[in-house]
Amino acid sequence: MPATQPRTLFDKIWEAHVVETLPDGTALLYIDRHLVHEVTSPQAFEGLRTAGRRVHRLDGTFAVTDHNVPTDSTRFTGIQEPESALQVATLEKNVAEFGVTYIPLNSKRQGIVHIIGPELGLSLPGMTIVCGDSHTSTHGAMGALAFGIGTSEVEHVLATQTLLQKPAKNMRVTVNGTLGFGCTAKDIVLAIIGKIGTAGGTGHVIEFAGEAIRALDMAGRMTVCNMSIEAGARAGMIAPDETTFAYVRERPMAPKGEALERAIAWWSTLPSDEGAVFDREVVLDAAEIAPMVSWGTSPEDVLPITGTVPDPDSAADEARRAQLRRMVDYMGLTPGQRLADLKVDAVFVGSCTNGRIEDIRAAAEVVRGRRVADGVRAMVVPGSGLVKEQAENEGLDIILKEAGFEWREAGCSMCLGMNPDKLSPGQRCASTSNRNFEGRQGKGGRTHLLSPAMAAAAAVTGRLADVRELMPRGTAMGDAA
Ligand SMILES: CC(C)[C@H](C(=O)O)[C@@H](O)C(=O)O
Ligand code: SF4
Numbered sequence: 001m002p003a004t005q006p007r008t009l010f011d012k013i014w015e016a017h018v019v020e021t022l023p024d025g026t027a028l029l030y031i032d033r034h035l036v037h038e039v040t041s042p043q044a045f046e047g048l049r050t051a052g053r054r055v056h057r058l059d060g061t062f063a064v065t066d067h068n069v070p071t072d073s074t075r076f077t078g079i080q081e082p083e084s085a086l087q088v089a090t091l092e093k094n095v096a097e098f099g100v101t102y103i104p105l106n107s108k109r110q111g112i113v114h115i116i117g118p119e120l121g122l123s124l125p126g127m128t129i130v131c132g133d134s135h136t137s138t139h140g141a142m143g144a145l146a147f148g149i150g151t152s153e154v155e156h157v158l159a160t161q162t163l164l165q166k167p168a169k170n171m172r173v174t175v176n177g178t179l180g181f182g183c184t185a186k187d188i189v190l191a192i193i194g195k196i197g198t199a200g201g202t203g204h205v206i207e208f209a210g211e212a213i214r215a216l217d218m219a220g221r222m223t224v225c226n227m228s229i230e231a232g233a234r235a236g237m238i239a240p241d242e243t244t245f246a247y248v249r250e251r252p253m254a255p256k257g258e259a260l261e262r263a264i265a266w267w268s269t270l271p272s273d274e275g276a277v278f279d280r281e282v283v284l285d286a287a288e289i290a291p292m293v294s295w296g297t298s299p300e301d302v303l304p305i306t307g308t309v310p311d312p313d314s315a316a317d318e319a320r321r322a323q324l325r326r327m328v329d330y331m332g333l334t335p336g337q338r339l340a341d342l343k344v345d346a347v348f349v350g351s352c353t354n355g356r357i358e359d360i361r362a363a364a365e366v367v368r369g370r371r372v373a374d375g376v377r378a379m380v381v382p383g384s385g386l387v388k389e390q391a392e393n394e395g396l397d398i399i400l401k402e403a404g405f406e407w408r409e410a411g412c413s414m415c416l417g418m419n420p421d422k423l424s425p426g427q428r429c430a431s432t433s434n435r436n437f438e439g440r441q442g443k444g445g446r447t448h449l450l451s452p453a454m455a456a457a458a459a460v461t462g463r464l465a466d467v468r469e470l471m472p473r474g475t476a477m478g479d480a481a
Contacts (some may be wrong), residue, residue: 003116005277006168006272006273006274006276006277007272007273008172008207008272008276009043009143009170009207009236009237009239009270009271009272009274009275010145010170010205010207010235011170011276011313012269013126013127013128013144013270013271014027014029014167015211015416016126017029017030017031017032017128017145017158019162020245023329025136025166025167026164026165026166026167027063027164027165027166027167027358028162028163028164029128029162029163029164029165030128030155030161030162031060031127031128031129031130031162031163032060032124032127032128032129032200033060033062033117033122033123033127033129033130033139034057034060034061034062034131034157034158034161035062035063035064035113035122035131035133035136035153035404036061036062036063036064036091036095036100036113036130036131036132036154037063037064037065037066037067037091037113037131037132037133037159037169038065038066038067038068038087038090038365038419039067039068039087039132039133040133040150040151040154041063041132041140041151041154042087042090042093042153043152043155044132044151044152044155044158044368045094045097045155045314047152047155048098048155048158048159050095051063051159053158053159054097054098054159055098055100055158055159055162055440056158056159056160058100058101058378059123060099060161060432061100061101061158061363062102062103062117062122063091063094063095063099063100063101063102063103064102064103064110064111065087065088065091065092065105065110066110066111066112066113066410066411066412067087067089067412067416067418067419068081068083068084068088068138068418068419068435069084069088069105069409069411069412069419070084070409070411070419070420071350071381071408071409071410071411071413071419071420071421072149072408072409072420072421073104073409075409075411075446075454076105076106076395077151078337080420081419081420082417083102084419086358087237088105089191092104094391095180096430098158099368101171102361103116107295107385108385108386108388108389109167109384109385109386110384110385110410111148111351111355111374111382111383111384111385111386111410111411112351112352112355112383112384112410112411112412113131113208113278113352113463114131114133114135114136114138114139114222114352114462115132115352115355115356115383115387115410116383116386117131117138117139117345118128118138118139118141118142118218118222118247118251118386119251119356119384119387120203120251120252120253120459121248121254122200122253122264123139123142123144123146123252124142124248125142125143125144125240125244125248125267125270126143126144126240126261126263126266126267126270127139127142127144127145127146128144128145128146129144129145129146129147129151130146130147130148130149130157130163131146131148131149132148132149132150132151132153132154133139134148134229135148135226135229135353136148136149136235136433137226137227137228137229137233137235137236138222138225138226138352138353139222139225139227140155140225140228140235140236140237140238141218141221141222141225141226141236141238142218142240142244142248143238143239143240143241143244143267143270145205145237146225146237147234147235147278148229148236149163152198152239159270161187162174162184163184163215168204168205168234168235169203169204169205169206169280170202170204170277170278170279170280171204171205171206171207171233171278171279171280171281171282172206172208172209172211172272172278172280172281173188173192173196173206173207173208173210173280173281173282173283173284174208174209174210174211174213174281174284175188175192175208175209175210175211175212175213175282175283175285175286175289176211176212176281176284176285176286177211177212177285177286178211178212178215178287179212179215179286179287179289180286180287180289180290181468181469181470181474182291182453182466182471182477183289183290183291183451183475184220184223184362184451184452184453184477185216185219185220185221185223185287185451186223186292186353186354186432186449186450186452186454187290187291187292187451188212188213188224188284188286188289188290189223189224189227189228189368190227190231190292190293190294190302190449191284191292191302192224192231192284192317193227193230193231193299193300193302194300194301194303195282195284195290196231196282197231197232197300198230198231198232198298198299198300199232200231200232200233200282201231201232201233201234201236202232203234204233204279204280205219205233205234205235205236205237206228206231206233206235206236206237207236207238207239207272207278208221208224208225208236208237208238208461209230209238209239209272210283210284210286212239213238214243215241215353216413217243217358218244218247218276219238219356219357219358219359220358220440221238222353222356223353223359224236224238224340225238226307226353227299227353227434230299230352230434231299231437233338233379238275238290239270239271239272239286239310240267240268240270240271241271242382245267248260248264252337255262256387258260258387261304265433280468284422290304290306291304291305291450291451291453291454291466291467291468292304292305292450293328293339293430293448293449293450293464294447294448294449294450295307295309295310295317295331295333295339295379295434295448296324296327296328296331296436297326297330297331297436297437297438297447298327298432298436298437299329299435299436299449301327302449303339303425304339304410305339305340305358305450305454305464305465305466305467306339306466307338307339308335308336308337308338308339309322309328309333309334309335309336309337309339310328310335311322311335311336312328312335313326313335314382323407330446331428331446332428332446334467335336335453339464340463340465340466341463342428342448342463342466343408343444343447343458343462343463343465344376344426344428344429344430344458344462344463344464345376345377345423345427345428345429346376346378346379346414346427346428346429346430346431347372347376347377347378347429347430347431347455347456347458347459348379348381348413348414348415348429348431348432348441348455349363349378349380349381349383349405349432349452349455349456350379350380350381350408350413350414350415350432350433351381351383351413351415351431351432351433351434352383352384352412352413352434353415353432353433354433354451354452355383355384355432356383356387357370357382357387357391357394359432359452359478360382360387360391360396360400360451360452361394362451362452362476362477363380363400363452363453363456364396364400364456365453365455365456365471365475365476365477366398366453366457366467366470366471366477367369367399367400367403367405367456367459367460368399368403369370370403370460371403371404371460372404372405372459372460373459373460373461373462374462374478375462376458376459376462377405377406378403378405378406379405379406379407379408379413379421380400380405380406380407380408380461381408381409381410381414381421382383382408382409382410383407383409383410384410385410387410388409388410403459403460405459408421413429414429414433414441415433415434415435415440415441416435416440416441417440417441417442417443417445418438422441422442422443422445423440423441423442423444423445423446423447424442424444424445425443425444425445426444426445426446427442427444427445427446427447428448429441429445429446429447429448430450430454430455430458430459430464431448431449431455432446432449432450432451432452432455433447433449434449435447435477436448436449442449448464450464451467455470455475457470
């Protein structure tokens with residue numbers, strides 16, 4: 001495409017990284033950052049070993065363990081679960097053998113890979129960023145092209161620092177206006193997925209734009225981009241602006257001084273040009289978004305907290321009726337039941353969607369001076385050791401612990417059942433994570449996705465509750481509130 005035509009943010013980053021384009025349009029892309037975790041890397045390192053190859057760019061490759069790590073002290077004294085212990089030990093052996101920079105489990109900088117990338121300044125605007133993990137889309141909030149790859153691609157990137165990619169289509173989701181009281185970035189993205197569905201972004205890279213997106217802080221932008229994968233998109237991204245640059249200035253491993261100013265000059269050219277054409281456009285009005293909660297077993301099955309459980313019989317076709325019946329049954333619901341009447345057994349605040357300091361502040365704000373309801377197990381799991389430290393410096397851990405929350409070490413935790421933090425069969429959980437399919441948080445577990453403020457409201461009331469009824473108007477309860 002000639003440079004004179006208006007281009008999108010995605011087009012610009014893509015074109016800046018093409019090493020070669022094949023006749024069918026597939027491109028060999030240069031990859032700036034490769035983040036590695038323990039789940040999807042073992043066979044990739046094994047492949048390198050077998051082929052006698054080395055890691056091509058040690059300065060572009062960073063590894064951390066997050067999925068399998070216990071969030072209590074056993075992570076330091078010896079991981080009990082044999083499979084988890086093996087995965088962590090395998091990554092540690094591989095990074096030592098190949099000389100890859102590793103953030104060890106006892107480091108304050110350890111955490112969920114998608115939290116620590118931006119936090120440390122490893123993920124920067126204009127970059128191509130990959131990781132063997134679907135939620136790599138999170139890093140797109142920096143104004144980067146960031147996407148998940150499979151294990152064989154992890155091996156390819158380790159060996160060559162490049163990746164073969166088919167071009168994606170451009171999609172823009174514009175959120176106009178201002179969010180209402182008690183609504184946050186999580187509500188925006190749940191509302192978007194509710195509107196376009198889990199296949200709404202298929203084949204596209206979504207650029208999130210509009211006044212409500214621009215008003216989000218970096219944490220909120222990461223929440224939105226994180227879940228673009230739940231809308232089926234290849235990646236999600238937000239144009240870099242002053243909010244982005246201010247964030248980057250404070251990152252320990254980001255460029256500094258003259259190098260940073262030069263970078264900012266380039267990053268400032270990245271936003272989509274006026275008149276750039278998107279293959280698909282979706283527009284939402286932020287003022288119409290309410291605090292959202294998922295009721296079913298797919299992130300598209302969301303409703304405002306004021307809603308009621310849908311009646312499967314009211315669906316248009318038999319396939320959907322059967323699907324809804326299964327969801328209602330698995331989730332232990334009755335059609336017509338008010339969502340705000342659903343009692344919860346567990347509350348989880350954490351994950352790469354909502355495990356940042358802003359999320360913990362939002363939860364603590366609601367919890368302050370209240371107690372976790374009887375019979376509810378509530379936990380807060382910071383997304384990284386640095387988030388944990390910051391929260392402790394602000395005294396948020398005290399507020400949460402005094403209310404009856406568990407205060408944990410950083411990791412993926414109850415977002416998925418790969419470590420000891422799991423739901424028991426039939427348990428209902430208000431969760432700030434991003435996936436709610438059957439068994440996601442433990443076999444038979446029932447997940448309701450919502451924002452940190454809404455999760456906190458569930459913890460103190462013992463049910464899915466409308467946070468707006470608990471808080472005085474004007475209280476800050478999230479990144480965008
Ligand atoms: C384990 C990993 C490959 C997986 C992913 O790719 O997303 C996990 O992070 C998840 O959230 O389900
Ligand atoms: S926190 Fe959850 S979604 Fe994020 S990387 Fe870990 S398991 Fe995947």
